[in-house]
Amino acid sequence: MASHPELVCLRRLTRIHAGHFKALDEVDLSIGRDEFIAIVGPSGSGKTTLLNITGTLDRATSGEVRIDGLDVNRLDDDALSALRARRIGFVFQHFHLAPGVPALDNVADGMLYTGLPWRERRSRALQALRRVGLGDRLQHHPHQLSGGEKQRVAIARAVAREPALLLADEPTGALDTATGTQVMDLLGELHEAGTTVVVITHDAAVAARCQRQVRMRDGRIIGDTRQRPS
């Protein structure tokens, strides 16, 4: 696969929702490989829409989206699904773990659509859970886990497929500050290991943990700053 310097490239991206509400207004954004980037803004600023389009869950009304050099607008549902299965991992604010299913199976089922055989899915799930520090919680059901642990299971589920791009939508939104810090530490480690991580947040402290901060308001980017990690 040809290696493009940019992992995500958005050009003049506009998304108009039902009615005339402009969630995104001609946004340009490039995300390079190995970046750790926060998209910050108040609710309604368009950051979740930006994340959904970047993750190919939503389509732009106009503008160009390239992931790893692929023109997303030209791909059909099957091709987009395959792209998500192989290249993109999602982490959600509310975890979305299957209730009544052990952590190991929750993580292994996240690889159901990759075409990997069952045995391989299990072994990768085991590795991923050990990586997020939950090697001793394999058979715990979601209701037996704390909020932070649930989010770590969800992160393990997202990274077990070894995606190039990890998209996290308010990953600390449902957690207290201390637990949120642990989750951000974990995302930092994954970035160190070579994954491009995009975090959506409205929390300045969380954003400060990232190398680059993109600020949004009313569907536009109003600031883009980089800082050396402290």
Added chain:
Amino acid sequence: MTGIRLAPRDLLRLAVHGLAARPLRATLSALGIAIGIGAMLAVVGISASSREELRRQLDALGTNLLTIQPGTRFTGEAATLPEEAPTMVRRLPEVQAISSIGQLDGLHAYRHDRIPRIETGGIAVYAAWPDLPATLGGQIVAGRWLDAALLEFPVVVLGHRAAARLGMDAGSIGRQVWMGRRWVTVVGILAPLTLAASLDFGVFMGWPAAARHFDIDADITTLYVRALPSGVERVADLLAATANPASPSEVQVARPSDMLAAQAAADLAFTGLLVGLGGVALLVGGIGVVNTMVISVLERRAEIGLRRSQGATRRHIRVQFLSEAVVLSALGGFTGVLIGMAVTAVYARLQGWPVAVPAWAIGGGMSATLVIGALGGLYPAIRAARLAPTEALAAT
């Protein structure tokens, strides 16, 4: 890049987990299917068991019994069989056994002499020969039949239901019944005669005894003919002309086993109606599956969104919900087959029948549930697959 297919095992696991998450709801909607399939299978099974019983009876009794009765004359009055008819018929090479009975007109049997004469209880009195039970395949349940030694004496053998009407049972051998003019002694009781059920209401006396003690010279009412199984058709064709060469059209020939078979066919039509009712129950069960799946799709929008974010295609989602519906329905179908077989077994046992559940009914029932599951799951599955991932994820 396209075309990642889920392994059948993964698909089955998905379906079972999806259903197991809401066990009560899954159980109830599977029950709807189970009742439909169970009802249909029980109806078919009971009817098949009854026909199997009939087949066994016919096997035991034979389908080679023919009856000859006098018909009506050209002028409309009742005809009679010639006295020589038995002798003539016996000469046909395919005839194995023959026996005649003659109803003794005006003669009836009563428990005692104080019963008004008109209260006959529907019991008729017949003159008979010793070979009647052998020809009819009849059995004696108590006492003895009218053998050669008893032919001349004022004694009677009771048909099964006549015995019940007269208040006689196995312990009543030797007791007497009133015959309107004199008392006669009961020497035996017959088992039910399947091929000549009307004789169950009969009381039998030897031909010579009827003439001697009641002074009645009866005409032949019915001639029973047992033919070689291979020659039944030929004998049936020849009987009328043989029994009454002068006017064959005044003779009625019948084959009682045909009547039993016709009765079974009538039962079959009734079975069709009941199976139709079971089908309605099954349809209602199918609608229950649709309902369950529609609700399930609405409730599991977040799960659908999550799966889409993990790379599930629309087809993956569709197939997942479709297999869930099929598994749900198949579960109900399997339970229904068990219920249907159990009901059939219990009912057949109570009736003393052999248990027969046709394989085609079991196979058909299971196939029907798979089709119902697939049809019922189609609409909910399509709805699930059409859900936009972002909309699904926003559902929480």
